[in-house]
Amino acid sequence: MRGPREPDLSFSAGAFQTPAAPPASAPGAAPSPFDDPVLYDRIFDTLDFDVAFWTRLAREARGPVLDVGCGTGRITLPMLEAGADVDGFDLSRPMLARLQEKARARDFWPGLKCADMRDFTLPRRYALIAIPFNAFLHNLTTDDQLATLSRCREHLADGGALVMHVSCFSAQSILDSGGPPVLELERRDHATGHLLQHYDERTIDPVRQVQHSRNEARELDAAGRVVSSRFSETDVRWIYPAELDLLLRVAGFGRREIHGGFEREPVGANHGMLIAFARKE
Amino acid sequence: MSPSPDPTTYGDPELYDLAYSAYRDDLDFYVAAARGAGGAVLEAACGTGRILIPTLQAGVDIDGFDLEPAMLERLKQKAAALGLAPRVDTADKRDFTLQRRYALVTVPFRAFMHLLTTDDQLRALRCMREHLEPGGALVLNFFYPSFERIANPGEEPRIEREFPHPETGLPVVLQGRTSFDRVNQLLEAKQEVLVSDARGYVSATRARAFTLRWTYRYEMELLLEAAGFTRYAVAGGFDGRPLERDTDEMVWTAWRDGA
Numbered sequence: 001m002r003g004p005r006e007p008d009l010s011f012s013a014g015a016f017q018t019p020a021a022p023p024a025s026a027p028g029a030a031p032s033p034f035d036d037p038v039l040y041d042r043i044f045d046t047l048d049f050d051v052a053f054w055t056r057l058a059r060e061a062r063g064p065v066l067d068v069g070c071g072t073g074r075i076t077l078p079m080l081e082a083g084a085d086v087d088g089f090d091l092s093r094p095m096l097a098r099l100q101e102k103a104r105a106r107d108f109w110p111g112l113k114c115a116d117m118r119d120f121t122l123p124r125r126y127a128l129i130a131i132p133f134n135a136f137l138h139n140l141t142t143d144d145q146l147a148t149l150s151r152c153r154e155h156l157a158d159g160g161a162l163v164m165h166v167s168c169f170s171a172q173s174i175l176d177s178g179g180p181p182v183l184e185l186e187r188r189d190h191a192t193g194h195l196l197q198h199y200d201e202r203t204i205d206p207v208r209q210v211q212h213s214r215n216e217a218r219e220l221d222a223a224g225r226v227v228s229s230r231f232s233e234t235d236v237r238w239i240y241p242a243e244l245d246l247l248l249r250v251a252g253f254g255r256r257e258i259h260g261g262f263e264r265e266p267v268g269a270n271h272g273m274l275i276a277f278a279r280k281e
Numbered sequence: 282m283s284p285s286p287d288p289t290t291y292g293d294p295e296l297y298d299l300a301y302s303a304y305r306d307d308l309d310f311y312v313a314a315a316r317g318a319g320g321a322v323l324e325a326a327c328g329t330g331r332i333l334i335p336t337l338q339a340g341v342d343i344d345g346f347d348l349e350p351a352m353l354e355r356l357k358q359k360a361a362a363l364g365l366a367p368r369v370d371t372a373d374k375r376d377f378t379l380q381r382r383y384a385l386v387t388v389p390f391r392a393f394m395h396l397l398t399t400d401d402q403l404r405a406l407r408c409m410r411e412h413l414e415p416g417g418a419l420v421l422n423f424f425y426p427s428f429e430r431i432a433n434p435g436e437e438p439r440i441e442r443e444f445p446h447p448e449t450g451l452p453v454v455l456q457g458r459t460s461f462d463r464v465n466q467l468l469e470a471k472q473e474v475l476v477s478d479a480r481g482y483v484s485a486t487r488a489r490a491f492t493l494r495w496t497y498r499y500e501m502e503l504l505l506e507a508a509g510f511t512r513y514a515v516a517g518g519f520d521g522r523p524l525e526r527d528t529d530e531m532v533w534t535a536w537r538d539g540a
Binding site for chain 2: 142171174206207209240241242243245246247249250267268
């Protein structure tokens with residue numbers, strides 16, 4: 001929705017709702033990749049393989065859209081540009097602050113809130129709740145997963161759809177586990193001519209289905225010298241296809257579809273992704 | 282419902298006993314569970330009675346069923362030779378109706394893995410739950426699907442076990458080729474049993490094939506929840522140790538509410 005709309009006061013007035021869980025980087029905890037949103041954007045903002053999928057869904061939604069784990073708006077902003085009425089929430093205040101700044105610069109006024117996906121309460125009901133690119137995998141236990149699904153279901157309008165995109169766990173992750181850091185992403189920053197690299201050093205716990213990542217964001221100048229390096233850590237819990245279907249079933253979604261890609265391809269180990277559609281009847 | 286197991290899987294009970302009658306890793310556990318049940322026991326997929334017969338001998342009130350009549354025939358013959366009269370019948374885990382209710386229902390030796398879809402798994406779990414007394418327990422085991430178990434080891438057959446022939450004492454080799462469908466969590470195994478003669482030459486080769494579906498730990502918890510069980514626990518072996526490694530055997534207990 002273009003034009004000013006009353007922003008969510010809990011965000012714009014700076015009076016954030018305290019999340020139920022401690023923020024990712026509480027004192028003493030490992031640094032989170034979400035503490036430095038500018039750096040995050042410099043590395044990930046051009047990632048666009050999923051943007052067309054989400055903007056199409058948002059455009060076709062017959063009502064408001066909620067972006068869960070909206071971060072700095074990599075998906076939120078294109079959905080707004082596509083004309084959708086979008087709200088978003090995230091656990092990280094710095095990420096939200098950056099999204100708000102970017103939205104204002106383009107004269108968008110999305111409702112934004114600092115909240116935990118396991119325990120959020122918003123005044124509106126949505127035609128589409130989007131959980132893009134692995135945000136759901138930050139739920140590390142079945143109870144957390146079910147709590148998130150239950151809150152999402154509560155916030156869907158009748159006939160509304162919850163759609164999530166998660167990466168499939170691959171044999172490669174097991175082979176990489178305990179090995180040297182893997183260069184996952186590399187891009188040239190046009191403003192500076194610098195090379196930005198994102199390394200991921202993974203260890204996995206197969207029984208808990210948790211992958212621990214120690215990430216390094218490394219910046220190299222034109223001569224190839226390292227000019228900065230920032231480490232952060234994240235945990236994700238992966239989900240198998242049959243398990244995802246059961247989660248949605250136990251959370252009360254009677255109508256479910258799980259696909260292996262944005263074009264509703266069948267689930268296949270090589271596609272590397274799962275797209276779940278769950279409808280509230 | 283997906284199709285029942287390939288009839289050739291369990292159509293040759295003699296071959297089955299040759300391959301498995303010496304397997305004892307789970308025997309003490311299931312006999313002890315049955316003795317401690319404090320009521321009637323039902324064993325699903327009891328086969329040729331590897332566990333059911335020793336349980337009867339321990340004085341437990343146990344019923345059993347299996348999908349394959351030939352397996353039950355062999356069970357009855359073996360029991361008759363010991364002077365026992367087992368109560369066993371043919372039935373499908375997914376859809377059976379018995380008059381009694383049980384303090385314990387067991388599905389030993391990874392038989393749960395013959396349920397090849399989520400729907401079949403849920404049907405079986407609900408059906409078994411129906412046959413439990415309030416407070417009764419369902420106990421079953423299957424392996425944790427470690428990467429080693431569900432990755433293609435190549436074309437070469439892999440030796441699973443070597444053991445002496447129960448009657449002749451001559452060496453027997455159990456080897457298998459396995460292929461995997463990791464999307465549907467299916468493992469297709471072709472197994473060969475090689476019996477050697479006294480000089481060490483393979484004198485007979487017999488084959489069987491089967492398909493198993495593996496299940497992950499959290500997936501099983503969700504299955505139990507969806508089937509109506511609210512209380513359950515998993516151990517990482519028959520000795521009750523915690524499940525920690527992907528090479529562990531998952532030993533599940535789920536209780537029906539009440540009592």
